[in-house]
Structure formats: structure tokens, C-alpha cells
Amino acid sequence: MASYRQPCVHCGEFIDRSARLCPRCGRRSPFGFFCPTCLHPVEKGSVVCAGCGRPLYTLCPACGAGTFVEEQCEACGASLMRPCPNPRCGQPQFFENQKCTACGKKLHTGRP
Numbered sequence: 349m350a351s352y353r354q355p356c357v358h359c360g361e362f363i364d365r366s367a368r369l370c371p372r373c374g375r376r377s378p379f380g381f382f383c384p385t386c387l388h389p390v391e392k393g394s395v396v397c398a399g400c401g402r403p404l405y406t407l408c409p410a411c412g413a414g415t416f417v418e419e420q421c422e423a424c425g426a427s428l429m430r431p432c433p434n435p436r437c438g439q440p441q442f443f444e445n446q447k448c449t450a451c452g453k454k455l456h457t458g459r460p
């Protein structure tokens with residue numbers, strides 16, 4: 349029996365629809381994009397998140413180019429995620445997040 353499979357939006361690999369990350373490219377949210385701050389589903393190309401109103405494009409801290417708020421910079425490929433400093437959490441968080449989406453701990457945003 350064929351299981352329900354759907355292509356990963358990042359690499360195109362057909363993977364199980366219940367998968368929480370793509371086994372081929374390792375991206376989380378393989379079937380769509382989510383706001384990194386409030387986890388509301390978002391469309392690439394939208395300007396702001398409908399859930400929290402944050403801009404969905406930002407400047408990469410590594411190369412300074414504009415990029416969609418996904419896990420990696422579209423221009424240079426640098427990771428835009430930082431591990432939560434809470435040792436019992438450690439979930440990757442978007443570098444601009446002010447608090448952890450998993451445990452709620454306040455994060456330093458990397459801005460002065």
C-alpha cells in the first residue's frame with residue numbers, strides 16, 4: 349500500500365505526510381512555511397505574518413542580503429536559527445525571536 353506522500357517544498361523529495369522534518373534535506377516544516385515567531389502558516393511572498401504581523405523578509409545577519417524568514421538565508425545559505433539557551437530546551441529559534449517558541453524563555457536577539 350502506498351502511504352501518503354507529499355513533496356518537500358525545499359528539495360522536492362517525496363516524504364511521508366506525517367514527517368515533521370525532511371529526511372533528505374533536514375529542513376523542518378517540509379510542507380510549507382511557518383512564521384518563525386508565532387508559528388502561523390505563511391506563504392512565501394507575503395510581506396507580513398497574518399498571525400503576529402512580523403515582516404516575513406529580513407536582512408541576513410551573515411551577509412546582509414534580504415531573505416525570507418526561513419531556516420537558511422536565501423542568498424548565502426547561512427543558518428538563521430540559534431539554539432535556545434535554556435539547557436532543557438535547546439530548540440532552534442529564529443535569530444530575531446525575542447522569546448523561545450518552545451519554552452517561552454526570553455532570548456537575546458543578537459542586536460545591540
Ligand SMILES: [Zn+2]
Nearest residue numbers: 356359370373
Ligand atoms: Zn527536503
Ligand SMILES: [Zn+2]
Nearest residue numbers: 383386397400
Ligand atoms: Zn507570526
Ligand SMILES: [Zn+2]
Nearest residue numbers: 408411421424
Ligand atoms: Zn546571508
Ligand SMILES: [Zn+2]
Nearest residue numbers: 432437448451
Ligand atoms: Zn526554549
